[in-house]
Amino acid sequence: MFKFVDLYKRTQHNENAQIRTYFAECIENINKSNLYMMRKVCMYTAIIYLLLLILAYFVVPSFSINKVHFLIVPLLVIYYVINTHIRKPSVTLSTHMTGVVCGIFYFSLVTIIMLFDAVAVPDRPAVWTPLVIALFPMVYIDKMYKYGMEELIAIIIYAIIAFFNKEPELYTRELYMLVAAYVLSMLSAHIILVMRSREGLAMIELKELSSLDKLTHVLNKDALMQRMESHYEHKKPEESCAMLMIDLDNFKDVNDNLGHDSGDRLLERVGQLLIDNFRAYDIIGRYGGDEFVVLMPKMNDMTILEMRCRTLQMFMTDINLGNGQPFTASIGAIIDGGNHTCNEIFRMADDALYKSKLTGKSRCTAWNIECIENPSKPVIIALTDENNDKAIGLCGILSDEFEIVKTHNEDEALRYISQYHEHLELVAVNMSLVDESGIIIKYLKKRESFMHVPILAVASSPEENFQAKELGSDEVIMIDSEDELYKETVNKLIRM
DSSP: OHHHHHHHHHHHHHHHHHHHHHHHHSHHHHHHHHHHHHHHHHHHHHHHHHHHHHHHHHHSTTOOOOGGGGTHHHHHHHHHHHHHHHTSTTOOOOHHHHHHHHHHHHHHHHHHHHHIIIIISTTSOOOHHHHHHHHHHHHOOOOHHHHHHHHHHHHHHHHHHHHTTSOHHHHHHHHHHHHHHHHHHHHHHHHHHHHHHHHHHHHHHHHHHHHBOTTTSSBOHHHHHHHHHHHHHHSOTTOOEEEEEEEETTHHHHHHHHOHHHHHHHHHHHHHHHHHHSOTTSEEEEEETTEEEEEEETOOOHHHHHHHHHHHHHHHHTOOOSSSOOOOEEEEEEEEOSSOOHHHHHHHHHHHHHHHHHTTSSOEEEEEEOOOOOOSSOEEEEEOBTTBGGGTOOHHHHTTTSEEEEESSHHHHHHHHHHTGGGEEEEEEEGGGSOTTOHHHHHHHHSGGGTTSOEEEEESSHHHHHHHHHHTOSEEEETTOOHHHHHHHHHHHHTO
16 A cells, blocks of 8 residues: 555656656747647637537527627637737747737636526526536646636636526536536646646657767757757847857878778767767757867857867867877867857858868867948958058058958958958958968968959068969069059959
């Protein structure tokens, strides 16, 4: 006996915990189901009500239409309009508003049905009110304590109405029927909630499994993009976040030299490394092949972001597949200051990653992307000496036709080149600020999305002139050239 009681308690505890989890994790689906069922109840109530009135007129002796019978008409008309509005794709109701809309409808409907039983036919036993109370958990999903309160209020209202319209003996019998219907309703409500919660949580688990990359156990590409786009749709425009794009260096060599099994093991360990080293609410996914993406909501600290990147790269070198060689990764990291789309930040993170790969791999390029307004004129990015505008010779000459964005180092220039991607007409480079590798010119000439952007190099010596031509600059001009020559060269490049 005690074992049975203990088993019953454990079962109830587990079922109640399951129901709580269901309401916590499936609330969006619950809202959709409640609105859907409300539409169905409206439609079927209108059809069945009309048929029953016609049937009662011909079958039930001494039946007559009472003014109470017309009360349901305005309710159905009002909710037809409401349901039509709710079904529009642009309309989204919160959980609170869904509860209010559904609650008012069912309360009004039940009140009208109680008036049928208590006022329209006071000399007959109540039929519809006990039936509605027993069936309510089948058409509306709510928590157990709310079911209890809602139905208890309905019974009290009916008891008050019936007290003034029913004979005492009939009134007592109806109260008994309502209490019985209430008990049955609570039992059925618990059973239905257990079944719904089991099904709802199983669907979430199945959806999560289908959204995971089977090898790395992080989100697959489709789920990753959906989660990131959803985050951007729901976050406040001014709210910052960070995005990391991670690419494993020389991954093809791992597959070729160690075999595809080793490549798979490397990807699996990287996936676990990302899961272990980022926050539980960060969005982590495998974009494809050996590329991973991490979206970090509410991240606005560049120091912390760079530390995360360095830590990740350090842990990468600890991975051992038996070949004795350390594995490395290149990272492109972006902090979005706000007012950018998911696609824009994704593209800029990819641009930052390309710079890391171009500068020797196992590097991290981190950019803080400021919020800027779309320029009204075509943009020229100028890599210029901070103390010598003449080094570029563009600012005053071309400011009427172009928006000149002055930068003072190659990394800053590349960040603005990525940010002004769609509006970029020309990049002007002071060769005295370019390092030996010429990363900015190489980047523009090798990155397919920027190959169309002409490069004007400004040299102050024959050596710089030679370097600019070797790197592939479209035009090279000496620093002491006349302003008119600057303008002619710029116009020539833009017309290319």
